[in-house]
Structures are given as C-alpha cells and as structure tokens.
Amino acid sequence: xxxxxxxxxxxxxxxxxxxxxxxxxxxxxxAVLVALVLLWALLSTMSDLVASPAxxxxxxxxxxADGSIYRHLNATLQAVVIGFLIAAAVGFPLxxxxxxxxxxxxxxxxxxxxxxxxxxxxxxxxxxQIFGVGVGAQSAMAALAAVFPIMxxxxxxxxxxxxxxxxxxxxxxxxxLQTVTKIYIPAMAPSLMVGIRIGFSIAFINxxxxxxxAARAGLGLLALRAYGMLDLPTMYGIIVLLAAIxxxxxxxxxxxxxxxxxxx
Amino acid sequence: MKVIExxxxxxxxxxAALVPRASLVRWAIIVAIVAVLEFTTRTGMVSxxxxxxxxxxxxxxxxxxxxxxxxxxxxxxxxxxxxxxTIGLVLGVPLGIFLWRVPAAGRILEPFIVxxxxxxxxxxxxxxxxxxxxxxxxxxxxxxxxxxIPIALTTMVALNAIKPILHKLANSVSASPRQYYLKVLFPAxxxxxxxxxxxxxxxxxxxxxxxxxxxxSQGVGFRAGFYYRxxxxxxxxxxxxxxxxxxxxxxxxxTWLEKRIRRDML
Amino acid sequence: MSQIFPIDTVGxxxxxxxxxxxxxxxxxxxxxxxVANVSGVIxxxxxxSVIGPSGCGKSTLLDMVGGLLKPTKxxxxxxxxxxxxxxxxxxxxxxxxxxxxWRTVLDNVAFGLEVKGVPKADRYESARxxxxxxxxxxxxxHRPGQLSGGMKQRVAIAxxxxxxxxxxxxxxxxxxxxxxxxQFIGRELLRxxxxxxxxxLFITHDIQEAVYLSDEVWVMSARPSVVKEVxxxxxxxxxxxxxxxxxxxxxxxxxxxxxxxxxxxxxxxxGARLA
Ligand SMILES: Nc1ncnc2c1ncn2[C@@H]1O[C@H](COP(=O)(O)OP(=O)(O)O)[C@@H](O)[C@H]1O
Ligand SMILES: [Mg+2]
Numbered sequence: 001x002x003x004x005x006x007x008x009x010x011x012x013x014x015x016x017x018x019x020x021x022x023x024x025x026x027x028x029x030x031a032v033l034v035a036l037v038l039l040w041a042l043l044s045t046m047s048d049l050v051a052s053p054a055x056x057x058x059x060x061x062x063x064x065a066d067g068s069i070y071r072h073l074n075a076t077l078q079a080v081v082i083g084f085l086i087a088a089a090v091g092f093p094l095x096x097x098x099x100x101x102x103x104x105x106x107x108x109x110x111x112x113x114x115x116x117x118x119x120x121x122x123x124x125x126x127x128x129q130i131f132g133v134g135v136g137a138q139s140a141m142a143a144l145a146a147v148f149p150i151m152x153x154x155x156x157x158x159x160x161x162x163x164x165x166x167x168x169x170x171x172x173x174x175x176x177l178q179t180v181t182k183i184y185i186p187a188m189a190p191s192l193m194v195g196i197r198i199g200f201s202i203a204f205i206n207x208x209x210x211x212x213x214a215a216r217a218g219l220g221l222l223a224l225r226a227y228g229m230l231d232l233p234t235m236y237g238i239i240v241l242l243a244a245i246x247x248x249x250x251x252x253x254x255x256x257x258x259x260x261x262x263x264x
Numbered sequence: 265m266k267v268i269e270x271x272x273x274x275x276x277x278x279x280a281a282l283v284p285r286a287s288l289v290r291w292a293i294i295v296a297i298v299a300v301l302e303f304t305t306r307t308g309m310v311s312x313x314x315x316x317x318x319x320x321x322x323x324x325x326x327x328x329x330x331x332x333x334x335x336x337x338x339x340x341x342x343x344x345x346x347x348x349x350t351i352g353l354v355l356g357v358p359l360g361i362f363l364w365r366v367p368a369a370g371r372i373l374e375p376f377i378v379x380x381x382x383x384x385x386x387x388x389x390x391x392x393x394x395x396x397x398x399x400x401x402x403x404x405x406x407x408x409x410x411x412x413i414p415i416a417l418t419t420m421v422a423l424n425a426i427k428p429i430l431h432k433l434a435n436s437v438s439a440s441p442r443q444y445y446l447k448v449l450f451p452a453x454x455x456x457x458x459x460x461x462x463x464x465x466x467x468x469x470x471x472x473x474x475x476x477x478x479x480x481s482q483g484v485g486f487r488a489g490f491y492y493r494x495x496x497x498x499x500x501x502x503x504x505x506x507x508x509x510x511x512x513x514x515x516x517x518x519t520w521l522e523k524r525i526r527r528d529m530l
Numbered sequence: 531m532s533q534i535f536p537i538d539t540v541g542x543x544x545x546x547x548x549x550x551x552x553x554x555x556x557x558x559x560x561x562x563x564x565v566a567n568v569s570g571v572i573x574x575x576x577x578x579s580v581i582g583p584s585g586c587g588k589s590t591l592l593d594m595v596g597g598l599l600k601p602t603k604x605x606x607x608x609x610x611x612x613x614x615x616x617x618x619x620x621x622x623x624x625x626x627x628x629x630x631x632w633r634t635v636l637d638n639v640a641f642g643l644e645v646k647g648v649p650k651a652d653r654y655e656s657a658r659x660x661x662x663x664x665x666x667x668x669x670x671x672h673r674p675g676q677l678s679g680g681m682k683q684r685v686a687i688a689x690x691x692x693x694x695x696x697x698x699x700x701x702x703x704x705x706x707x708x709x710x711x712x713q714f715i716g717r718e719l720l721r722x723x724x725x726x727x728x729x730x731l732f733i734t735h736d737i738q739e740a741v742y743l744s745d746e747v748w749v750m751s752a753r754p755s756v757v758k759e760v761x762x763x764x765x766x767x768x769x770x771x772x773x774x775x776x777x778x779x780x781x782x783x784x785x786x787x788x789x790x791x792x793x794x795x796x797x798x799x800x801g802a803r804l805a
Contacts, residue, residue, distance in 0.1 A: 028372045049394050106286030110519075117466045117472035117515035122485065122507050125492035125500060128291045129314050167354070199381035208384035212478045213489065220384065239387050246382035247375065429626045435598050436622040437693070438615070439640045447645070451632045 043261035051232040075217035077245075079207045080200075083142020088200055090143070091150030095195070098151070099158025112155070116148040124210050128132070133214050139209050142173030146199035153198065157191025158184070193257045200249050204230050265432040317497045322503040338506075339402065339484040341472060347524055348404050352411030356464060357457075359412070360419020381413050389479055403414035403480060407471030411464040418460020422453040462518040469514055473507055484510070539637065544609075546572040546595065546697055546729055550786075552603035552754075553590050556576055564590045566754035567603075573699075577723060577730045579740035582750030583794045588733045592701050595731060596622045617645060621695035627682050629674040638685050638691040642693040642714040651691075660688040663722050680711040684718075691722065698730045704739070710711065713738070716743060717771070724768055737786045741779060742769060749789045752796040759789055 039051050044052040051059075063069035098104045098112070126142055131137040165187055169179040185192070211220025219238055226234035298318050304310040305317040316324075328334050363370035385406050392402035426449065434448045476485030484506050491500035564587040572578045580588050593599040595606050597616040606613045608620065621642060629638050632768040634659055637644075643653035648679045661670060664684040673684050683703055690698060703711035716739055723730060734740050744763050751758045763782060765773060773779055 025368070025372050028368075029375060031375065032372065049391050085271040101287060103282060104283050107289045111290060111293070113519065115517050117469065117511040118508055119470040119475055119477070119485065120513065121474045121486050122504050123479075125489065126314060129494075197378075205384045205386075209386060209474055209478060212386065220387075223387055235387075239397075242387065243379055243383055243440050247379045250375065250378045250382060263487070387771045403629055427626070429624055429628045430630070432598060432624060433622075436616050436620075438618060438646045439646045443645050447641075448630070451630065454632075 013198070020109035040046060049232070051236045055233040056236035056240060058237075059231070059233035060241060062181065063234065063237070065150035069222070070081050072217050072222045073217075075135055075138070075215070075242075076207055076211065076219045078212075079138035079142055080203050082135070082139040083207065084146055084200060084203045085143075086139070086143035087146035087150055087203065088196070090190070091147045091195070092154050092192075095151035095154025096158055097153070099155040105155070105159075112151055112223065116152060119212075120144045120148075121206060121209050124213055127210075128214055134216050138210050138218065141210040142207050146203040149198040149202055150195040153191050153195030154188070157195070161187045189255075189260050193253065193260070197250065197253050200253065202245070202248060268277065311495070313495070313497055316501055320498055321501045321505055324498045325505060328499070328502055337484050337487055338484060338510075341476065341485065341510075344403055344407065344472045344476075344483065345465075345468050346401050347400075348472060348516055349411050349465050351408035352415055352464050353461065354469060355408075356412040356415030357419050359416040360457075361423065363416065363420040364423040377413060377417065378408075385409050386475060386478070389475070393479075398481065403472060403475040406475055407468050410471040411468040414460050414467060415457075415464040418463070419453070419457050422456030423449065425456055426452045428498035458525050460520050462522060465514065465518060466511075473511075532732050535686065547607045548595075548604070548605035548732070549593060549607070551601040551606055553587065553594060553599065554602045563754035565594075565601075568754050569604075570729060570748065570757055570760065573726045574729065576585075576745045577732065577743055578619055578746045578748060579732045579734055579744040579752060580748045581734060581740050581790060582755060583752050583790070583797045584735065585797065586750045586753050586755045586793070588750060589701050592622075592699050592731060592733055595697070598619055598622075613614075617697075618693075618698040621690035621693040621698055622692045622704040623683075623686050623698070623779060625705040627674070627679070627686075627706070629677075629682050629685050631674045634671050634673055634762040635666060635677070635685055638674065639688045639692050642689050646693070656694075657688070658694045663691065664688045665690045665718060665768070674766065680707050680715060683707060684715065687715075687719065691726065692729075692803040694726075696728055698728050700730065702732045702735065703732075705735070720769065737790065738774065741765075741775060741782050741786065744770060747786060749786065750793070752793045761786060762791075 040050070040053050043048040044050040044055075060069075086134070098108045105137040117165040121141070123144060124137070127137045127140045127144070131140055161184065165180070165183050169183045174182065211218035212224055219242060223235050226232070226238065283310065301310075301315065302317045302319060305312060305315050363373070369497070389402050389406065392405055396402050396405075429454055430448055434444045439448065473485035476483035477489045480486040484503055488500055488503040488507065491497075534597065534745045547738065548568050551565065551568050552563070555562045555564055568591060582588055583656065590599060594601050595608075595613065597613050597620070598616070599783060608617060629639065633641065636654065637659055639657040640653040648656075658670065661667060664687055666681060666684055666688065669681070674685065677685070683706075687700075687703065690700075704715055707715065720743055732740070732743060741763055747761045747763060748757045748758070749759045749761065761782065765778060765782075
C-alpha cells in the first residue's frame with residue numbers, strides 16, 4: 001500500500017564534490033568531534049574510571065614537554081613504518097603474481113585466505129624468540145599482520161582489471177614495463193589504496209597489541225604502565241594520541257588517493 | 265566456425281584440469297613445509313626452544329585435546345567469538361543501512377569510522393575490565409567493535425551498488441516497505457554484503473584470540489601466551505596449532521557459504 | 531479539485547487522461563523544465579507510442595503515469611482517478627534489465643503478483659501462462675544469469691503481463707537489444723497484445739517500431755516538451771510480417787522521421803540524428 005513515490009536518496013551519488021558541501025560536511029564533522037568530547041567530559045564526571053578531557057590532554061602535553069614520550073612514540077612509529085614497508089615489498093609482488101596467473105591463484109588463494117583468517121598475534125612469542133624484545137619483533141609483527149591484507153587487495157585489483165586493457169596494451173605494442181606502469185598500476189590504484197589503508201590499520205593495531213604483550217618501549221607499553229600506576233589521565237592522553245595518529249595516517253592516504261584519482 | 269564452437273570446451277577442460285592439479289601442488293607445499301620444520305627441528309638447526317617438531321606437536325595435542333580444560337578453553341573461545349560476531353552483525357547491518365539511507369551521515373562519519381578501524385580498541389580494556397569485571401565481557405565488547413565496522417561499511421557499499429532500476433521496479437509494483445526490504449533490497453545486496461560479514465567474522469576471531477592472548481585468563485589464545493611465559497614451547501605450539509586449525513576451519517566454512525550465496529549472481 | 535473529468539470533453543472514465551501535465555526538476559544548479567505541457571488521452575484498447583529526441587522527457591512522462599513521479603503541474607488520471615502513486619492496475623517494463631538475479635524465471639514473473647498478495651498456486655499458474663505466452667517455456671527454473679538480454683526482457687514483459695494490468699507502461703523495453711531480436715520480440719508483443727488489448731503507453735526511439743506497433747504515435751518536441759503532433763496509424767490489424775513494406779507504412783515512417791528530425795536538430799544542432 002505504499003504511495004511513496006520517492007526513491008531512496010542513497011542511490012544518488014554526486015560525483016563532483018561541491019565546495020559548499022565540503023565545508024558543510026567539515027562543520028558537521030567538527031560538531032561530531034565536539035559532541036564526542038562533551039560525551040567524554042560527561043562520562044568523566046560520572047565515573048572515576050574516566051579522566052576528564054582537560055586532565056588527559058594536560059598529561060599528554062606534559063609527556064611531550066618533558067620529552068619522555070618521544071622514545072615511545074619513535075618505537076611505535078618505527079615498528080609500524082618498517083613493518084608496513086616490509087609487508088608492501090613482499091605483499092604487492094606476490095599478490096600481483098597470484099592475481100595474474102590462474103594457476104598460482106588456484107594454488108595460493110586458499111592458503112592466503114586461510115592465513116588471513118589466523119590471528120597473527122599468536123605468532124608474536126616466536127618473533128620474540130627470534131628477534132628478542134624490541135623494535136625488531138614489533139616490526140616483524142606489523143609486517144606479518146599487514147602482508148596478507150595487502151596481498152588479498154592486490155590480487156583482487158589485478159583480477160578486476162578490465163580484460164580489454166591488456167588487449168589494448170598489446171595492440172599498442174607497449175613494452176612489459178610500460179604495460180605495468182601505464183595500464184596495470186593505474187587500473188589497480190583503487191584496490192592498491194584499499195590494501196595500503198587496511199595494511200596500515202592492521203600494522204598499527206598489531207604493534208600496539210604486541211607492545212602490550214612485551215616491549216622495551218612503545219605507546220602501548222606506556223599506556224599499560226600508566227594504567228598500572230593508575231595514572232588515568234596519561235592513559236587517556238595516549239588513547240587520544242593513538243586516535244590522532246590513526247586519523248593522520250588515514251588523512252595522508254586520503255590525500256594520496258585523491259591526487260591519484262585526479263590524475264587518472 | 266568449428267574452432268569457435270570448440271574453444272569453450274577446450275577452455276573448460278583446461279579449467280577443470282587446473283583445480284585438482286592446483287590442490288595437489290597446494291598440499292605438496294603444505295607437506296613440504298611441515299617436513300622441513302620436522303627436519304630442521306629434529307636436527308637442531310632450529311632450536312627446540314623456538315619450535316618443537318610437528319610430530320611432537322601432534323603428540324602433545326593428542327594429550328591436551330581430551331582434557332577438560334581444553335574443552336573449557338575451546339568452548340569459552342568459541343562462545344566469545346560467536347557472541348562478538350552476533351553483536352557485530354546485529355549492530356553493523358542497521359548501521360550500514362542508516363549510512364546508506366542518509367548519505368550525508370555516511371560522508372560525515374567516514375573519517376571517524378576509518379579512524380575507529382585503525383584504533384587499537386584494546387586500550388579501552390582496562391576501563392572495560394573495571395566496569396564489567398574479569399569475564400568475557402570486555403573481550404566481547406572489543407571483538408564486537410572490530411567485527412562491526414567491516415560489516416557496516418560493506419552493507420552501505422552493497423546497498424549503494426544496487427541497480428537503481430530495482431528501486432524503480434519495487435516502487436512500480438507498490439511493494440510495501442517490508443516487501444521492499446525483504447524481497448528486493450536484502451536479496452540483491454546479500455552477495456555483496458557477505459564478504460563484509462565474512463570479514464566481520466574473521467575479525468571477531470582475530471579480536472577474541474588476540475585479546476585472550478594478552479589479557480584473559482581462559483581461552484585458547486590465553487593458553488598460547490601462557491605457555492610462552494612458562495617457556496613450555498611444545499604446549500605453546502600445540503595451542504598455536506589449535507588456533508590455526510580453528511581459523512582455517514572457520515574460513516573454509518565461510519568461503520563455502522560465500523560460494524553458495526554468490527552462485528546465482530552470475 | 532474534481533477527480534472525474536467531464537466525459538464528453540476529455541475522454542471516457544476508463545481512459546488514461548493527461549490533463550496539462552508538466553514536470554520541472556529542481557537541481558543543485560537550478561531548475562530543469564523537462565515536460566512543459568502534455569494533454570492527451572489513451573483510449574480503451576489502444577496502443578500508443580511516444581517518440582522524441584533523447585532527453586525530451588519521455589521517461590519522465592511514463593514515470594508520471596506509473597505514479598513514480600508526481601507531476602509538478604496538472605494531473606494524470608486513470609479510470610477517472612487521479613494518479614497519486616503506483617497503482618495496482620498499471621504495470622511497467624523498463625529499458626534496463628530489471629530481473630531479480632536471485633530468483634528463477636518463474637519467481638521473477640510471479641513477483642508482481644506475489645507483492646500483490648496473490649496466493650502461491652494462483653500466481654504460479656498465471657506466471658506459467660505468461661511464460662508460455664512470451665515463449666520462455668522450459669526456462670521456468672533458469673536464473674536470469676543464464677538468459678540472453680532478449681530473454682530477460684521477455685521475463686520483464688511476462689512479469690508485467692502477469693499482473694493483468696489495465697494500463698501497460700513500457701519505457702524503451704527493447705532499447706538494449708539488437709535489431710533482429712527487437713523486431714522478433716516486437717512481433718511477439720503485438721501478438722500477445724492482440725489478445726489482451728489493454729492500454730499501452732510505449733516509449734521508443736525507433737520510428738519503424740512505433741509505426742508497426744501502434745494505433746497512435748505521439749511525437750514529442752525537444753525539452754521543455756509538448757506533444758507536437760499525434761499521428762494516427764491507420765494500418766489494418768492484425769499486422770503480419772510484410773507490413774513494413776506497405777506503401778502506407780513507408781509514408782507514415784517518412785512523415786514521423788521529418789517531425790522528429792526537426793526536434794532532434796533543436797537539441798543537438800543541425801545535421802544531428804535522432805538519438
Ligand atoms: N530526477 C531528475 N532530476 C533532475 N533532472 C532530471 C531527472 N530525471 C530526468 N531529468 C531531466 O529531465 C529531462 C528528461 O529526462 P528523460 O525523461 O529521462 O528523457 P528521455 O527519456 O526522453 O530521454 C532530461 O533533461 C533529464 O536530464
Ligand atoms: Mg528515457
């Protein structure tokens with residue numbers, strides 16, 4: 001009995017981002033952020049387990065002011081970056097090979113999918129024994145965590161390439177190198193970015209988890225210590241810092257994505 | 265003409281031959297890895313404090329599996345996974361529908377959702393622990409929050425990808441909102457939502473085991489970490505093997521389901 | 531406002547009546563007047579085709595009759611009732627493939643009836659009859675993925691026919707098909723329609739198709755559109771295969787072509803062809 005003649009608005013996707021809308025969206029985002037902080041403030045007045053936003057930011061600022069946080073920040077970021085780079089160096093070529101060859105795909109798809117489903121953090125003890133407690137083990141953890149999502153997205157990206165494009169490349173007699181750089185990589189860019197984004201997120205999360213388990217330095221360790229000493233403001237301050245790092249990482253990836261998108 | 269007619273069957277035959285050969289190679293690789301591990305650990309090329317021979321892991325498993333504690337651990341882990349995933353699904357799908365119905369909300373909230381995706385939510389564990397106590401509660405909250413995000417995002421994307429003509433069709437036959445969701449939207453979106461649901465389940469597994477590993481006092485993830493601290497390499501590996509088998513089984517079941525669900529897409 | 535039009539001046543109660551309808555879309559950049567003013571009547575048992583340059587508002591017009599869009603001006607009425615939303619006695623066929631890929635052919639054809647709440651046995655019976663009518667017998671249990679484009683469109687037509695609509699609305703239903711298939715399905719459609727004789731509003735950009743199928747062809751002007759001319763197709767029915775070669779057929783075709791060419795040039799510039 002519906003006499004509703006409207007079509008759900010979700011299907012209308014406006015491609016060209018209109019400037020006024022972008023500004024309006026950002027105002028809304030700021031409003032959401034303010035609302036979250038207010039909610040946090042409200043919770044802090046209700047519970048002793050929640051430090052107030054002001055206290056937390058102060059505690060964080062102090063850690064920066066006395067310089068004691070840099071060692072930990074460095075350890076975490078180093079592990080994420082090194083681990084991610086290793087994962088990318090291994091994951092992209094392997095994912096590409098598996099995507100290009102039907103046979104390799106048939107052999108490795110189930111293995112990669114199975115490995116993807118395993119909680120890789122379970123291997124951290126072994127990494128600890130190989131690398132010892134420190135950035136080496138954390139980096140290896142990040143690499144192990146990020147490599148499978150990167151492989152999976154790369155493989156999916158290769159397979160999603162319009163089959164006419166390789167034909168086009170052959171008809172233009174492009175060299176193999178040109179075919180990869182001018183056809184495959186641009187055509188795969190969206191999937192590659194998905195892989196990079198997920199890879200970054202997973203590497204980051206796993207480094208923190210690993211730091212909880214055993215580390216010499218790192219933001220995860222610092223948060224755990226702060227909690228152990230019941231220094232809640234510092235603990236919440238570090239959570240804010242981690243959120244800021246996650247957001248900043250994603251903003252950078254977004255910017256890259258947009259620039260790539262404009263170029264293609 | 266003959267060539268054109270023949271070529272698909274040749275291709276089909278080739279494809280049919282590919283699958284068993286591929287699985288043969290796959291099993292050969294797995295067996296080779298196990299054999300290498302057996303050899304290197306037995307000969308001492310790999311220290312036994314790092315890894316014990318796979319055959320010994322099997323022996324340990326045969327002793328561990330029948331014990332009550334093992335049953336309790338597995339039951340604890342599986343229920344935690346299932347409860348987390350169920351919460352992720354029950355909250356994630358409506359959230360995805362909301363983000364689809366209100367595209368502005370999707371746009372505005374995207375940075376928050378993506379940040380949440382990269383957030384080590386386990387940092388909230390101490391707080392959750394204080395609020396909920398030392399039980400499965402805090403782990404469920406964290407694993408569910410990890411499971412929810414891919415489910416919500418894929419639901420939104422899947423609903424957006426539905427051909428506009430299907431909305432028009434539903435409208436033209438005066439489908440009620442209920443019929444619209446049950447007979448058109450969900451069936452159309454399910455094959456596209458399923459990969460997200462699968463990912464959500466895998467994240468529930470990963471979240472649960474990872475939390476158990478570092479924080480809990482029960483569950484298969486906890487045991488692996490526990491035996492590491494006890495320097496009991498054989499039992500640690502036995503539990504790692506349990507986690508691997510569990511994850512691969514879960515993934516296999518989900519993949520099988522996915523194939524069935526996506527079958528009529530083609 | 532009166533719901534029923536004076537019978538003598540506009541048309542019969544049972545007709546589809548367009549009373550000065552117009553549609554203006556509000557967009558971010560301004561307003562688009564798609565349909566300026568259309569008046570007309572589709573009498574009982576008549577097959578009316580609409581042709582006009584691409585973007586002139588043909589689909590908009592059809593959607594207004596189907597109740598998917600509310601006119602911003604004027605009203606459409608069917609059987610004397612103003613159309614305010616999708617009606618149970620109208621059925622639509624779209625240009626794009628609108629089959630539900632997860633349902634079998636039988637369940638696709640029965641879909642409209644299922645939504646109407648027709649019991650299973652009854653709707654399957656009608657669906658089977660329609661499947662036979664459109665020549666898809668034996669494909670009841672196939673899924674759309676296993677069918678060709680022409681067969682999928684026949685499923686969509688069967689679904690619409692199964693609802694036994696008093697008004698059948700078709701928006702370039704053969705637009706995505708190749709020439710041979712569309713001629714074949716066109717003949718089939720006509721054969722079926724000779725039996726049902728419901729009112730049909732048929733949108734096409736193929737002049738030959740319009741002449742072959744219709745009792746009347748409405749030629750729409752470029753946007754903002756009006757009906758520029760109503761051409762009565764006075765070819766005898768039934769129309770066998772050779773109809774295309776009749777001199778009268780050629781005459782009507784040439785006449786329509788002239789009308790449409792002028793409009794197409796308005797939208798696309800001189801020398802442009804009908805899209
Ligand atoms: N939902 C809408 N919003 C804005 N403009 C529209 C919408 N639908 C159609 N139009 C515009 O109305 C005009 C007529 O469209 P349409 O009816 O689809 O033309 P036709 O079917 O004759 O090709 C076009 O200029 C089109 O851009
Ligand atoms: Mg149209």
